[in-house]
Each structure stands twice: as C-alpha cells, then as structure tokens.
Amino acid sequence: DQQVKQNSPSLSVQEGRISILNCDYTNSMFDYFLWYKKYPAEGPTFLISISSIKDKNEDGRFTVFLNKSAKHLSLHIVPSQPGDSAVYFCAASAGTGNQFYFGTGTSLTVIP
C-alpha cells in the first residue's frame, strides 16, 4: 500500500497566481519530507525540504507547509511562472538511514 499519496495527477494554474500541490502520508513515523521537480527527459531535481520539527519552510517563491496531525503537506508556488510547468513529487522518510517513499507526482501546467 502506498505510504505517500498525491491524489491530483494534474493541475493547471494561470501565470502569476498561486499553485498549491498536495501530498498525504500514512506513516506517522515519517519525519522528513522533500519536494522534487521533474522536467521531461530529465531526472527529478530537489526543490525544498521540511523536517517534522517545523510546520513551514520557505525558499523564495516556494513554501512547504506540514500538518502533522492531518499527515498532510503542501507546496505553494507564488507567483507561478510558465517555467514551473513540470511534474512535482513529494517524498517522505522515517529518519536517518531510512529510505524515501515517493508519491506518484502531480503534473503542473502554468498557463501564460
């Protein structure tokens, strides 16, 4: 059974507006979370991370929010730009030396 789920396969957003990508997890032992971005014909590239001691981490236009009680995290991109169009994966792990579990990805399209 999947421990990390991204229930929206795709999302379209107008340029300049906010993009919100969601991720849910089932394992309460997960304490470190990553977001990756993937362009076609390229490997995933690291975007932003958050550990369970925080509920928010911000890096420029990207902010990740973590709601531990709901086992939910989200990635906010604001303002969205056409170059943000890609597939976004969330990943979670249960501590040092444990593997990451990935979601199936959400394909974001930012419309100019």
Added chain:
Amino acid sequence: ETGVTQTPRHLVMGMTNKKSLKCEQHLGHNAMYWYKQSAKKPLELMFVYNFKEQTENNSVPSRFSPECPNSSHLFLHLHTLQPEDSALYLCASSQDWVQGEQYFGPGTRLTVT
C-alpha cells in the same frame, strides 16, 4: 560532466538478452541508489550502496544485479528480464545514506520485448 549521468538513455532488449545500465556521479557523494519508475506508480527504491557496500535490497528479483566498483560508479546488470520490467530506471546519489536530498540522473528508459 557534472552531476549524475546515466547511459544508455534508451534501451530495448529481448527477454533473453543481457545488458547493463551505467551510472556515474561527479559530486563526491558516498551513497548511490537505483530506483524504478513504472507508469502511474511511485518511484520504487531497488538498491542502495553506501561507501561501496550494499545496504538495501528491496526484494528485487535476481534478474537485476547491481555492482558498485567504487563510490562514483554504479551498474545494474540485467538478464532474462520480463516485459513488466519495462520502466524508467533512475540512478541517484547523496552525500551519505542519511537524510538529505538525493541527486538524480536523467534515467534509462528500458523496454523489454
């Protein structure tokens, strides 16, 4: 070359063939990984090598055989594969087998006929 490179980028092989996938990282990392990504499925971790020693083998069939001759190179040897093994195979590396981001190569798109 910088980052993580993988060759070949595309591979078509029959079920009786033997082939190898190659991964090389130029980041000075100590841990390397093989992942499999099938259509509409999440990335699945196959193998982990930390300081050239295999630390994880996630119940991968023996028709996949990894080799890590040094901390910069990782191979995945393939033999007698099945059509359901067709997928994108991604290599990644990280500083160590601890928490932290992994750097991925572009992947090898494998088709088994």
